[in-house]
Amino acid sequence: MYHFKLYDDERLVSLNREEKHHIVNKAIKAYRNENPINWIKRLSLFALVSFLPALIIYVFNGSSFVTGWLAISSFILAVKLASDETPNILPYLDKELS
Template sequence: MFYFKLYDDKRLKDLKHSKKIEIVNNAVKLYRKDKPLNITSRLLAMLIWGGIPAVVLFLVFSFGLAIGWFALSIFILEIKLANDESADVETYLNQVLE
């Protein structure tokens, strides 16, 4: 995932990149154990922000533009959702670092 804020945490500053990834992934796993991913809301968000505009673009313009929009919107949506979750995952980062 795209937990950019967690990778830039000051406590991980002196660690190697692979160690940072391992620590952040472990924190995300602990977070997911306590708060599982709500697949329904994620799929609904992808449909609303990616699928419906892609269908409109397909009908108005072309297939290529619709596919491009759908891929780009899902990418941006995943970054936004990971960014929103970073504050919650940060408490689990403390547990992993201890």
């Protein structure tokens, strides 16, 4: 996912890019082991935010905006869900840095 705020942590400034990725990925994996993804919630959000509006656009407009809408709304949804999870991952980042 796109956990941008984790990479900007002030404790990771002195590390190089590979070390940052390694530490952040380990923190995310530790978080996922204890808190797995709720796939029903994710799929229903995707259907509500991305698929349903795309279907409505296709029915009323019938144009190629559907592909663009699906791509953009899926990306925005992924970023939004990741930014909502970031505060929950910070304690796992602390464990990886200690």
